[in-house]
Amino acid sequence: MTGTTAKLPSASAATQPPEARDATAPATPPESPIHHLAERYFAWTDTALRQLAEIAERDEWSGVGHEAAAEEAYGILHDLKGSGVLFGYDLMTHIADSGCALIGGRTAIDPDSRDVLRQHVDAMKLVMGRRIAGDGGEAGRRLLTKLAGLRTRTCGPG
16 A cells, blocks of 8 residues: 655644644654664564565465464464564554454464455554554544454454
């Protein structure tokens, strides 16, 4: 997903809700000692999301060799879940947690579940593309509710 960010009136970023902040502004100042770590987080996350998207696009998720794909998808989601909270991207953590609930314990995934996984990947790409830090406010809650509904309809409660 791609997104453009309109410039907002010059209100202090601290007084704006997370979803209204200028996504082009760095989360940490370039001179900050942790700035390079945040940049590495974004690069790593981009790579992880590309890998996860590739796994979700595989035609067949059952049979020999696909346990490894399910385990790999779960591992990527689990890492995204943990790293999101470390860098202040709580919405990423919650989306990845939902993905873990979707994939966890599976050795094969049906086409409907693969579609829901793709939607999780798209949601995470949106969060990273727009640099939506924190929980994403009301929009973040609506997104999580939508993903949870899709997951529940596809996989059942749990």
